[in-house]
Amino acid sequence: MPGKPWTRNNSILKTLLLIGSAWLWAASAAAAPSDESGEKPLLEALDGEIAPGSLLMGQTRPEATVRLDGRRLRVTPEGHFVFGFGRDAEGLVGLSLKLDEREESHVFRLRERDWPVQKIEGVPQRTVDPPTGETLKRIRRETAAVQAARARESDLRHFLNSFRWPLYGPITGVYGSQRVYNGEPGRPHYGVDIARPAGTPVRAPNAGEVVLAHPNMFYSGGTLIIDHGYGVTSTFIHLKNLKVEKGDKVRKGEVVATVGSSGRATGAHLDWRINWYQTRINPQTLVGDMIKRYRSANNTEGE
Numbered sequence: 001m002p003g004k005p006w007t008r009n010n011s012i013l014k015t016l017l018l019i020g021s022a023w024l025w026a027a028s029a030a031a032a033p034s035d036e037s038g039e040k041p042l043l044e045a046l047d048g049e050i051a052p053g054s055l056l057m058g059q060t061r062p063e064a065t066v067r068l069d070g071r072r073l074r075v076t077p078e079g080h081f082v083f084g085f086g087r088d089a090e091g092l093v094g095l096s097l098k099l100d101e102r103e104e105s106h107v108f109r110l111r112e113r114d115w116p117v118q119k120i121e122g123v124p125q126r127t128v129d130p131p132t133g134e135t136l137k138r139i140r141r142e143t144a145a146v147q148a149a150r151a152r153e154s155d156l157r158h159f160l161n162s163f164r165w166p167l168y169g170p171i172t173g174v175y176g177s178q179r180v181y182n183g184e185p186g187r188p189h190y191g192v193d194i195a196r197p198a199g200t201p202v203r204a205p206n207a208g209e210v211v212l213a214h215p216n217m218f219y220s221g222g223t224l225i226i227d228h229g230y231g232v233t234s235t236f237i238h239l240k241n242l243k244v245e246k247g248d249k250v251r252k253g254e255v256v257a258t259v260g261s262s263g264r265a266t267g268a269h270l271d272w273r274i275n276w277y278q279t280r281i282n283p284q285t286l287v288g289d290m291i292k293r294y295r296s297a298n299n300t301e302g303e
């Protein structure tokens with residue numbers, strides 16, 4: 001990995017050190033003065049908050065090279081790119097863009113976040129005790145399959161379109177919370193939980209291709225992963241029935257599964273996750289307010 005790319009200052013655009021949100025930054029970028037030659041900045045736009053759990057989308061020239069902390073990001077034929085920050089991301093991040101002889105560096109400070117603790121009682125004890133033997137082998141196999149699905153490189157560009165809730169209902173678990181299962185501290189929660197009766201349809205939050213469809217994984221039960229392109233995937237877990245198979249192309253709003261309580265769950269609910277490769281994103285940052293929509297949609301079978 002090369003050194004810190006953002007430490008190489010350039011004469012075209014001074015390095016920006018922004019303490020605050022990307023919204024503010026995006027506004028200032030739009031208003032940023034052109035350099036002497038009258039050229040636009042390479043970073044034409046950046047949408048999303050500079051914060052843990054956030055997914056950001058940028059716009060540059062299609063031929064530009066973009067790196068996040070030295071990691072090269074893929075750029076679409078229209079010049080879009082996407083990246084995200086995990087729950088525990090902190091400190092400074094650097095975004096560098098290069099096109100021919102031009103080079104631009106931007107440094108951002110991630111907003112700090114605290115996460116709530118959520119105690120969960122009554123999950124099957126076998127899913128809380130440390131796994132051994134065949135169970136451990138099974139878990140490792142399943143984890144590898146999930147990681148491979150999230151690592152997929154595709155040219156789909158559905159992530160550029162708006163996301164919708166996969167269903168509407170009361171939110172009973174949020175991204176980032178520290179979980180305590182039957183009194184044992186567990187891993188943080190990475191999805192948004194929506195409680196609905198078993199059998200309620202789950203709809204694709206955006207168009208994509210099914211890259212994993214498993215009827216019953218140890219922790220996550222019925223599990224579905226949809227690729228929206230450029231590393232952005234949706235994961236749905238604890239499903240009852242899967243309505244699609246690996247390789248299926250799905251439209252936004254298409255029914256892909258039904259709500260269940262399979263795996264490590266205490267009751268019927270949908271756990272929806274968004275990933276940027278192996279980084280977990282907060283799905284709630286991509287969709288609007290649930291409560292208003294739930295109220296207006298409550299009489300129409302969760303839609």
Ligand SMILES: [Zn+2]
Pocket residue numbers: 173189191192193270271
């Ligand atoms: Zn959950």
